[in-house]
Amino acid sequence: MSNGKQLNKLFGAQIKMMFREKQVWFWNLFFPIILMVLFMVIFGGNGSSEFSAKIAVVKPQANETSNMLEEKLRQIPVFEWKSEQPVSSEQADIWIKDKDVDAVIILPQSQDSKALELVVNKENEKNASSQAISGILDQFIQQTNWDVAGVQPTYKLDMSSVSNGSEDLSYVDFLLTGMIALSVAQGGLFGMVDMVDMRRKGLLKRLRMTPVKMGLFGLGGMMVRFVLGIVQIIILAAVGVFGFGANLHLDLPTLVVAFFIGALAFNAIGYLFSSFSKSIEAYMGMANIASFLMMFLSGIFFPTSGLPEWLKSVTDVIPLTYFVNGMRDGMVYGSGIATGEFWMGIGILAIWGAIAFAVGAMIFRKGKVEVR
Template identity: 30%
Template sequence: MTAFKSLSVAMLKGFVRDKMTLFFVFIFPLMFLVVFGLLFRDAGADKTKIAIVGDGPVITALDKTGALELEKYDNADTARQKVHDGDLPALVAVNGNDVELTFAASDQVKAQTVVGIVSGVVDKVNLGVTNAPPTFTLEAKSVEDASLKPIQYLTPGILSWAVSISGVFGAALTLVSWRKKQVLRRIRLAPVGPTAVLSSRVLVSIGTAVAQGVVFVAVALTPMFGLKLTGQWWLALPLLVLGTTAFFAVGMLVGSFCKTEEAASGAANIIILPMAFLSGTFFPVENTPGWLQTVSNIFPLRHMNDGMLDVLVRGKGVEALLVPSAVLIGFTLVVGFIAARIFRWED
């Protein structure tokens, strides 16, 4: 226990005194949270602006939906030219009982949104004209909190990514540096077991991950971003611990075969960056092709992202930790075993 305590304190002091490491562990990923948080802070607040020509019950019903901003034109050709030039996504022209919808196929997202809204409004107006009672009624509700904001999706993903950076780079660069400086050789000759060395380093990594979580959540909770924790949000702590050990194992594997810090840094980047983009850190992985979603399931970051999203945003309980925890533990055991087999005390 004395050796374990001494090693833990020494590693913690080395971590705190390394300003570059502190930057890449805390400031660098936090910059992404701030930038994306500010960019998407008001996402969804703007209405889709469309051109309208004419008046009547359809135009009145469109205005009442609250989803569209109507820009009135007196001439349909002028409004149609606006759509053709890409200035507006669609035009609704009403002439008596005829409703003409013209949209720009180049802006598929807005165009399909407008088509859906206009079609629904026209159907509703037609039903009202016939005075027939509706057979079916629709009640639309979000499964998440009504105050849900983009920051609640951004925080879990970027926090998981920050933990992966800290775990992989911290373990890999430390191992390579210690081997080059003969620190590992001295530790091997000292009356200190490998278990004490490894466990002390894991403890420092876990402490760093918890500190990252506290800093990220504290920044996201500020009024500028407006994060709101839901459900059993504290269940994110076990995921932080398990995620740290999984990425620490990856860092050990990288540090076991790399001989220089530059090589270790390059290998870590090759692993972390593709994993981040394919695991839903910066954009929903559901928008990718099916085969790519299947490939992403082999990455521990994908499962950590899903678990963090479930407990921080969707308000799920312990059941949401079962699959991510099993994957992270299994990944740690397999990669850790491989790293132990190829580990070298000296070059």
């Protein structure tokens, strides 16, 4: 049989072997879609950047100061008022405890008092909405002080935003490309599960005694996982673009290089896991641990710039960090294949893959697994 025909038969057989495992279907197709949809719905699925907060106001006593402040507060456009009229402290307390409002503003009790009080639910004290409300009130108080004092501000702040990606770059695009990189990486991490079973049962040893060329067997498996990776990219991109309005600006040369090197590197890591796993359960356990650790430290969901300094050193050695960056370069940022930063990341990915494959091959040659 010619090499071409043998490779074709091995390719078909390994596709059947891979998709026979339910874990492969879940971790490589369904899990990334479910996770991406959840994050997009929570953080960016509606495509709106407008902020609003539901507010209640308590006015212990009507006076000139409290009336003036209430009138100005009700003119803040991002505040949605729970009641058109001030409410009692008891009612406001119930609403804030039940989370029916995001915050309660208590106006000064007397005309001589100048302090407003902001009350939020303790569980939400540090969340983004509470911080935004506090910032808005700080600015409101500062502006009110200027108005009362008759001071005209000399300086003002104008804010704009730029990106090294497209002008329409959004969190949806950021998350989509991160999830695509994660799913391809998981294809390599979880895709070698059949090797564990074959090795444990002695099938690999018997396969070496047949006319099958082991190089073609390995090449066939690699082709299967490349096909799976392409399917993952197409499905996730379709969900992101048509379901959530994501914007992709493809740089095909960059995308092809990042995908090819990244897929090879994570297949090599999966191969390493399979080399010292004596059961499918042990293999899946290691792959799960590696996947979840890298998932939250590689900038898939949020930029790594917000991590503590000591944790950033960990992200700098994780292969998924560079794979995510490379895929974003090819799908969103379009910074070009000629940049030094891109090739440095690709080089680190290649080193991870080479070391993982070399160690895995050495363990396969020297290790012994009992045949059941």
